[in-house]
Amino acid sequence: MIEREVAIVTGASKGIGKAIVLKLADENKIVCAFARTQNKIDELVRLNKNIIPFIGDITNKSFVENSVNKILNDFGKVDHLINNAGMAVFKKFVDSNIEDLQKQIDINLYAVFNLTKALVNHFIERRSGTIINISSLAGKNGFAYGTTYASTKHALMGFTKSLFMELREYDIRVSAVCPGSVETEMIIDSPVRPQKIDKALKPDDVAEVVSTIIKMPANALISEIELRPNNVK
Structure with a gap:
């Protein structure tokens, strides 16, 4: 079994995921970066050889299970x-449809279930592990144009809190990170774009929080954290 820490990060090719991958790789962790797009991940691998790409659809149960098995076989x-x-679809509710909701459920909830389910027995057997779900302040509040998106993030918060209660006895840490507006492709061209986009959080801010949660002593846990832009008027 390898001595270095091994992390899995989904949505790794851009935005918050890219920042998390680079942050953890710079800390000499082996980072298994899951994404749909090969060329963007290849760019990250060129930046840091600690990054190992896994290209595929994380809503596909077979892809997830096969990838996790490979990681466990390679690193132990x-x-x-x-x-x-x-993913987010920002629309007025009267203009939204069930397909918008389903797409977001698949990525924002079902994929999380897939990855977590594939790893949970491994974590239980080791009595160790950190699960960090990147949620949103939309998982705690409602907002205009966000009925479908906020619904999925509220569901993710329920999943995270319940999982925390089940896994705590095995010394597994489960955390939710709830950022406000982050300067990513998701919001820049959307109806919920902040007026002062330069005041929005940066992906590196979220990556710093993830790194901090991971570095906490084994007997300490940040179960939930809200991250907001400062000095936005």
């Missing part, structure tokens, strides 16, 4: 799972 363990992949 996984220490951290960061469920970051997400």
Whole structure:
């Protein structure tokens, strides 16, 4: 079994996921970066050889299970799972449809279930592991144009809190990170774009929080954290 820490990060090719991958790789962790797009991940691998790409659809149960099995066979363990992949459809409710909701459920909830389910017995057997779900302040509040998105993030918060209660006895840490507006492709061209986009959080801010959660002593846990832009008026 390898001595270095091994992390899985989903949604790794851009935005918050890319920042998390680079942050953990710079800390000399082996980072298994899950994404749909090969060329963007290849760019990350060129930046840091600690990054190992896994290209595929994380809503596909077989792909997830096969990938996790390969990681466990290659390294003998996984220490951290960061469920970051997400998508948002921002529309007035009267203009939304069930397909919009389903697409977001698939990525924002079902994919999280898939990865977590594939790893949970491994974490239980080792009595160790960190699961960090990148949620949103939309998982705690409602907002205009966000009925479908906020619904999925509220569901993710319920999943995270319940999982925390089940796994705590096995010394497994389960955390939710709830950022406000982050300067990513998701919001820049959307109806919920902040007026002062330069005041929005940066992906590196979220990556710093993830790194901090992972570095906490084994007897300490940040179960939930809200991250907001400062000085936005």
